[in-house]
Amino acid sequence: xxxxxxxxxxxxxxxxxxxxxxxxxxxxxxxxxxxxxxxxxxxxxxxxxxxxxxxxxxxxxxxxxxxxxxxxxxxxxxxxxxxxxxxxxxxxxxxxxxxxxxxxxxxxxxxxxxx
Amino acid sequence: xxxxxxxxxxxxxxxxxxxxxxxxxxxxxxxxxxxxxxxxxxxxxxxxxxxxxxxxxxxxxxxxxxxxxxxxxxxxxxxxxxxxxxxxxxxxxxxxxxxxxxxxxxxxxxxxxx
Numbered sequence: 001x002x003x004x005x006x007x008x009x010x011x012x013x014x015x016x017x018x019x020x021x022x023x024x025x026x027x028x029x030x031x032x033x034x035x036x037x038x039x040x041x042x043x044x045x046x047x048x049x050x051x052x053x054x055x056x057x058x059x060x061x062x063x064x065x066x067x068x069x070x071x072x073x074x075x076x077x078x079x080x081x082x083x084x085x086x087x088x089x090x091x092x093x094x095x096x097x098x099x100x101x102x103x104x105x106x107x108x109x110x111x112x113x114x115x
Numbered sequence: 116x117x118x119x120x121x122x123x124x125x126x127x128x129x130x131x132x133x134x135x136x137x138x139x140x141x142x143x144x145x146x147x148x149x150x151x152x153x154x155x156x157x158x159x160x161x162x163x164x165x166x167x168x169x170x171x172x173x174x175x176x177x178x179x180x181x182x183x184x185x186x187x188x189x190x191x192x193x194x195x196x197x198x199x200x201x202x203x204x205x206x207x208x209x210x211x212x213x214x215x216x217x218x219x220x221x222x223x224x225x226x227x228x229x
Contacts, residue, residue, distance in 0.1 A: 006194045014187075032215045038158075043206060091158060097215045102148040102167075104217055106190035 002028045004096050006107025013084055013114055023094030029074035030096035034104065035067070038091045050077045060089045084114040100102045117142045119209050121220035128197045129228050133138075135182075136192045136223050138207030146212040149183065149190045155203040163205070166190065168212075193227075202227045 003026040013019045023033055032051055036044040048069050049057045056069035066088075077096075081088055088107040091111050095104040118141045128134035140149070151163040166174045166183050173181050178195045194201055207220040 025153055034216065041224075043222050044160075046216065049216060093158075093160065095160070095217075099215075101165075102210055102212075103162050104215070105148055105162075106152075109158045 002026075002096075002105040003032075004094065004105045004107045006110055008110060009108055010111040013112070015085055015114055016083055018080055018082045019084060019112060021081075021092055021094070021112075023077045023079070023096065023106070023107050025075045025096045028096075028098060030077075030098060031074065032097055033071060033077040034095045034097075035077075035079050036071060036093045036095070038093060038109075040091075043093050047079075075113060080104070081112065084112075086114045088112065090115045117144075117147075117209050117211070119207050119218050119220035121155050121205075121223050123223045124221070125224045125226070127226040127228055128194075130199060131196055133193060133195045134225065135140075136194075136205050136207075136225065138190045138192070138220055140188050140190065140207070140209050140218075140227055142188070142209065142211075144211055146171075148210045148212065149181075150208040150210070150217070151179070151181070151192045152206045152208060153201075153203045154206065155200075160206075164192065197227050199227050199229060201225060208210055 005024045007022045017050045035047045047062045050071040052071045058064045071077040094107040097104040145170045149166045153161045164176045180193045182191045204222045208217045
């Protein structure tokens with residue numbers, strides 16, 4: 001099956017700093033990538049949709065200036081959490097998809113802790 | 116907008132027995148896809164099974180099968196011969212045929228009792 005690699009798996013950063021999370025599709029070209037945030041014992045909350053070569057589409061309530069998304073190639077999307085605060089601590093998951101097969105393929109997730 | 120509802124926050128089953136997880140959805144579309152994803156303690160999302168709405172036959176993957184009732188907008192997952200490794204959060208998800216975004220349900224936490 002298709003493989004999506006997300007890096008890092010976990011990261012600790014200080015308040016006020018920025019942290020970048022990478023999402024790579026290893027064996028296919030992903031026309032679209034998605035970024036989710038997941039709180040403990042809850043479902044995945046879609047943050048933004050990323051299409052290669054164009055600006056990301058953010059869901060309502062997600063601060064685009066805080067969560068910068070770049071989709072520079074068909075195999076790489078990045079999420080940068082800028083000026084991180086403790087409330088940004090969470091589990092972030094990326095997924096990638098093509099038109100078909102219709103399922104999305106998920107990265108391993110990144111646990112971000114802001115201290 | 117489409118919505119997906121999983122009304123069972125938690126379920127438990129004895130090892131080797133059968134369990135059914137419920138999912139209902141709301142849509143005005145006729146062509147779409149439905150999925151069950153599993154999220155074990157590692158938190159890696161794993162596709163369990165997929166159903167295309169245009170197919171009347173219920174999808175089956177080994178011990179996993181679905182009961183897809185299009186008119187009722189119901190999509191339940193049956194796990195037969197439950198194994199300890201089946202313990203996880205299970206998410207039902209919907210995708211429009213013309214879009215790639217997934218709409219997730221709230222999830223059901225499945226516990227397997229040895």
